[in-house]
Amino acid sequence: MTPSTLLYFLLLIFPSALSLSSDGLALLSLKSAVDGGAVTFSDWNDGDTTPCRWSGIACSSISGEPEPRVVGIALAGKSLRGYIPSELGTLRYLRRLNLHDNEFYGVVPVQLFNATALHSLYLHRNNLSGPFPPSLCTLRRLENLDFSENSFSGHLPPELKDCKQLQRLNLARNNFSGDIPANVWSGMDELVQLDLSDNQFEGPIPDELGDLSSLSGTLNLSFNHLSGKVPASLGKLPATVSFDLRNNNLTGEIPQTGSFSNQGPTAFLGNPNLCGFPLRKSCNGSDSGRGSQEGPDAAAHAGTFHSEKGLSPGLIILISAADAAGVALIGLVIVYVYWKRKDDGNACSCAGKSKFGGSGSGEEKMNLCALQCMNGVKSDEEEEEEEEEAGEGGRVEGGLVNIDKGFRFELDELLRASAYVLGKSGLGIVYKVVLANGVPVAVRRLGEGGDQRYKEFAAEVHAIGKVRHPNIVRLRAYYWAHDEKLLISDFISNGNLAQALRGRSGQPSPNLSWSTRLRIAKGAARGLSYLHECSPRKFVHGDIKPSNILLDNDYQPYISDFGLNRLISITGNTPSTGGLMGGALPYMNSSQKEKTNNYKAPEARFPSSRPTQKWDVYSFGIVLLELLTGRTPESSPTTSTSSVEVPDLVRWVRKGFEQESPLSEMVDPSLLQEVRVKKEVLAVFHVALACTEGDPEVRPRMKTVSENLERIGS
Template sequence: MKHSLFLFLVLIFHVLFTFIPALSLSSDGLALLALKSAVDQPSAAFSDWNDGDVTPCAWSGIVCANISGEEDPRVVGISLAGKSLSGYLPSELGTLRFLRRLNLHDNAFSGVLPAQLSNASALHSLFLHHNNLSGAIPRSLCTLPRLQNLDLSENAFSGHIPDHIGNCKNLQRLILAGNSFSGEIPAGVWPDLQNLLQLDLSANELTGSIPDQIGTLVSLSGTLNLSFNHLSGKLPASLGKLPATVSFDFKNNNLSGEIPQTGSFSNQGPTAFLENPNLCGFPLRKSCSGSDRDFSPGSDQNKPVNRSKGLTPGLIILISAADAVVVALIGLVIVYVYWKKKDDENACSCIRRRKFGEAKGSVCVCGGFPCVSGEKSDDDDDDEEYEVEGGEGEGEGELVRIDKGLSFELDELLRASAYVLGKSGLGIVYKVVLGNGVPVAVRRLGEGGEQRYKEFAAEVMAIGKVKHPNVVRLRAYYWAQDEKLLISDFVSNGNLTHALRGRNGQPTTNLSWSIRLKIAKGTARGLAYLHECSPRKFVHGDIKPSNILLDNDFQPYISDFGLNRLISITGNNPSTGGFMGGALPYTKSSQKERTNNYKAPEARVPGCIPTQKWDVYSFGVVLLEILTGRSPESSPTTSTSMEVPDLVRWVRKGFDQESPLSEMVDPSLLQEVRVKKEVLAVFHIALGCTEGDPEARPRMKTVSENLDKIGT
């Protein structure tokens, strides 16, 4: 009897110690184990998902948070993107009552989207793009009261786009591209989606016309993408009421008729309407009225025109006068060449010729620009002050003042004190104080390109026409056969790189949030002006903190725009970095040893033509550096704890896993608790700028407008 009792107790203890660990796991953990079981093959993504744990909060890809009224932390985020997972989505995910983000994109999940997912009432972001999910969108999905982001693109969903999508009244992003949705686009749902920022229905099997009601999406930004469908009919004029910052993409459809010329339509380029054979009107090269006339049978346009009439007396007189002018010009050219040759024979000779700012000594003029005679002493240094004297002699050199308000002569420029500020592939830069005490920055571009003066002058004049309070102003230029100079405003307080990290890796002053926001707003305004309002609609191509100069009030100035083109004209090889207009000390660290992680991914492909979306990406990286205090530049020889080679990916990972803001933001900003919402808003703008797809990035005008709304 005692032996039997002993065996019974052993059995009880065995059962308890076998099953208690599994029973001790929280309900959230059990729901996650259902996801693990639904995956076809074992995966390293679940290597630390142990059923013996009390909570799943330490599991890979799981984010927990303390919820008011709950004793234990609850699961708020699942991030298992790009893990090559295949299987199905279990209905148990709906039991995660506090789940906010479900991020399973770029896997191979198949089957249907479970309707029970609507029970996860806190869900606001559902990222399931790039899987093999199929079926229809469950009607219950839009009962989720907080759903803001729904990305089901690149799956195999089919059927009609449901009318009940209008119940998702808080939806901000609806991305259904790359599926097999068919039928017409529902008309009545769009007036209810007044928070919608992004709509992408491209690459489906949609038919019928574009609903007029899409024109009611007043919050839309970025791209309205309906391309690669079978849509027909005319473009609704109501779409012109959408914000001016919205870009259209209607290509590869069967749309017809004339493109409206009102509102947002006037801001679109031709690529928005390509591969619609029956569309006509601006900006396409197909005139609606012209095409009708050209191909109408029996039209007078098709009749041959007799143009064999003789010359009129007036035309004969005009031709004779033109011939006389040409003969006179040829004579003047011959006389000029003769006297030019005589002048060269009588020109002065300079021994050991040196140019602007390179040595002390007396000056004579050769080829229209002063060169310095005399030896440079051994104790002279590159960053030393030089006294350069000279005058404006006869010859080819020409000083052209773009800004008439800044009056100075060439000899005044040459006599002034010059300090070396920096050297790079974009030339040597000097600080020069004119006789009236006004400092200017003078950049030497090089010696080549003497045969391309007209091209050089046209580029410089285009740059000189740029007038904006957040862009460095070009005031004058000098051209000679052996010397090219640019004279611009001098900005006194260094650049954003030094303001954030100092000259030795440590900032000289802590930048408050208000100053950082001021720098971000000003830079965005300047860049938006270059893109939208400047004479050439410039693409900067090299936005980074060292090209954002600061004055004593921390007002930002964009520098170095247009310089790569000028350098190519003068025959030099541009490199990264430049110092146009700023107080930037020369350092001997090689820029070539560093990787420019400010560049957009598509900008790193050799031979690509620069676009404004490159600048948007680079500005987004600059914003992330302002927010985090971390540099995205990496060096193969050195690295510090404040360098993050892929800053964009690091921040995105932090948001996907809902990491605390304190882990991402610059520690010096943590005391400014009151601006947490502003910091988060700028983070979201930066992430939008750094989207991998250039089309998904906003225009700089939109970025600037959104930044200006923060803190006001």
């Protein structure tokens, strides 16, 4: 049905549609192409003059146009069953079409590509079929194309080479077949994601894939019928790229050059005729973990091996005797070390007695031990034993535990030191405490509850203590007692990013030049990426915001407060501050609540939702936007769009880019003098917008975010 026919039809059936804009009429064709959908389209009224208030529709004012035009359609996950009407191609300013996770069927109409402003097309997880549309790459601005989990089939056309602006191409879990074309990749200088997995592709892997220098994340060609050797050219890909070549028919030796050295064995599994490192299958016909004995040398071992299945009885007896002698020797060494330490006169026991053979008067030793035991301070040996037991769920409870062996102090130092309140929140009060040696530390009080969960608490704290990165605040020690739970960490001297951006006057610090802001963004991304990818627990922070990014005197950033929500949960109560260190410090009302956290991802605002790493990515994107614009998401309430709350800061920036507003209208005014970095500012804007995508599956990993930021200005 052509647009003119549709208009005639609508005027006959719905005379009131005469007042509806042309964009609205095109959208009504989508409503009529879907079976049901009464709830989704309940506010799509043909009597409206504009569709801009309809659910799932985004509009923007366009220069030269008398009224706002439709720029986005977002109807994902609505269980819509129908076809995609060709009339959507008349939406000449449409930029994003998001219909994924529905039940659309049939082919993608070629008329859709008359909407030449399209840059993002998300149709994954539907029932669409037919070939890859060759005319799709006439969309010169197309950046994101996701056709995954449909029933598309046929060969990839050579016209794919015209999609030069593509950043993400996902065709996974379809029925595409034939060779992966070799001559279409060289011009895709922006491609960061390529997923062709779970199709029917056959033939060799093209050497040209090694030229995708912008690729990040995973190159996924798994679960196809690819054959031939793994091309050595893939070694030219960035070291951060992971390969997934599983379950193909690849043969020969895995190359050992470039980025191949960073791949694990799982990248190559399911290829029976593939060999070499990192697989355990060597290319000489034997497993790399086992040797074989052949030729004349094998006869020399005839007296040693009784058969191929076991050892001779004589050798078994010899090995057993050697084992017994070794165990006896180790036992003697242990006994000697034990009695040597027991005779050490400089140690004391918390049993209330000085150790046997100690120097000095017994009374002095008794007093020292009593003081240490009363304060929960343990000797080195006892402390190490307790830390081990705490990590393994042992029975030891309480006291001051130094997690970092190179950073030791005693509890009485903490009790007698000067303390200053640094801040208050729902996670307790934080104090600055200067130890006797002049070293300042930050002390956070967690509360008084959770006495029955010490083992769980200690295990969690020790996991946090193992996280060591230049851009993450280091946890040095903790204290556990019935009426007190404390965390002792490094003190970072220059406040936090929120204070630097807003200060007392609401204006950013004059030291926050563009180069400083970019350094803060890169360092914070490195720290958060480490938490996600490399830390022992692969932590989710869950509360990324400027106040949790601390700064030192050189404006180097430090991620703080990760893992705190879990520890608060273990202690079982909201921290109160009723008396710390002798009750000399102020109180805070335990019922005090923090302001709404507008750094949260949209999916994090639903009750009972569990934190994910993609939450952190979204929150980090908001922080980037704040660094760029100088605006805070707390300056105005969130706006509800399609049942999802989105901070106005994100909407404002997206609208600015959609309307192609001058950069000077969006960037923090204090940065306008640094015109030479316009390209860098734009690049960070693009990273931030990718982080703040509404769909968490579309957001990049923090590893990718960090890599993209590192490339800016370097």
